[in-house]
């Protein structure tokens with residue numbers, strides 16, 4: 001049965017969870033720097049698990065460290081999964097990911113208050129390493145959950161200090177016993193700040209996410225040769241740093257060429273070794289991505305990005321190896337789930353807009369195997385991955401209530 005429209009989430013209780021989270025892994029003023037599987041990540045996980053246990057939920061942790069907290073339904077059916085991530089970027093905000101996990105917690109707390117048992121179980125999830133800030137690629141645990149990546153491979157991914165995901169999971173005690181994926185779920189909902197400025201600009205209170213920007217990312221290694229920066233003639237140089245730099249500049253240019261239609265391209269990271277004055281670098285690693293709302297344009301941008309690797313090698317005499325590629329987005333979200341969000345927003349009387357997601361999210365991987373969708377709240381000027389990220393209580397409240405009503409309608413459907 002759908003909930004009666006006067007039933008609303010307890011905003012004060014929800015805000016107290018966000019406030020507690022804001023004190024764990026503080027970064028720059030008002031921001032968070034809570035990298036995945038760090039000590040501060042352990043601290044927020046422990047708190048989240050305690051709150052879930054206090055709410056009477058059955059907590060399990062899978063082999064990738066993702067945390068599931070289950071509220072049983074009246075029937076033995078696959079659960080509706082609801083969640084997001086508690087890790088942040090190096091200079092992250094207080095709301096990215098956090099409102100999706102604690103929005104789900106508030107949802108089950110509200111059902112507890114009301115003594116309502118849904119037909120299907122509801123499970124809250126906190127995915128490991130959504131951000132990709134410590135381990136590339138991002139959304140790696142939700143990718144493993146749907147079978148897009150082997151778990152063994154993910155355990156072997158290493159951070160800048162050489163610590164693998166497997167070792168980091170053990171270090172914070174979150175290598176769980178539950179199998180990674182391999183089970184049916186009914187559907188997946190994720191509440192998230194928009195991370196763009198459309199809702200804030202147009203005064204809409206909630207975003208019905210209909211599709212995702214098609215995105216293609218790569219991590220590339222360039223190999224050259226060390227040499228003296230003085231005497232070595234230009235034509236004999238094989239400077240890997242310059243190969244990486246040329247690729248990233250070319251990718252940035254691709255973004256500018258498509259800027260008028262909302263295309264984006266990012267040179268995100270360049271490392272080199274030895275990376276010292278006086279010597280040419282023989283090793284470099286570059287991370288970059290392109291994205292566009294229209295899949296065929298995004299695909300063409302990807303082809304140009306791959307050609308730019310070739311051009312960088314030809315100019316610098318280096319060799320390139322593509323270490324990782326990732327692609328996501330497109331018309332991936334489920335029509336029936338989108339309809340539950342649309343209906344909940346209408347029943348609650350909110351001004352809602354239908355819009356795409358421009359950022360990558362765990363929901364993109366879930367959508368590969370299960371019906372999935374997202375709900376967006378506005379955020380101030382679209383500022384995110386920045387300590388000035390802000391979603392006021394008034395900005396979050398409509399999305400929180402839409403999540404509650406849409407999930408219960410889905411969980412109760414006949």
Ligand SMILES: [Zn+2]
Nearest residue numbers: 096097130192
């Ligand atoms: Zn996020």
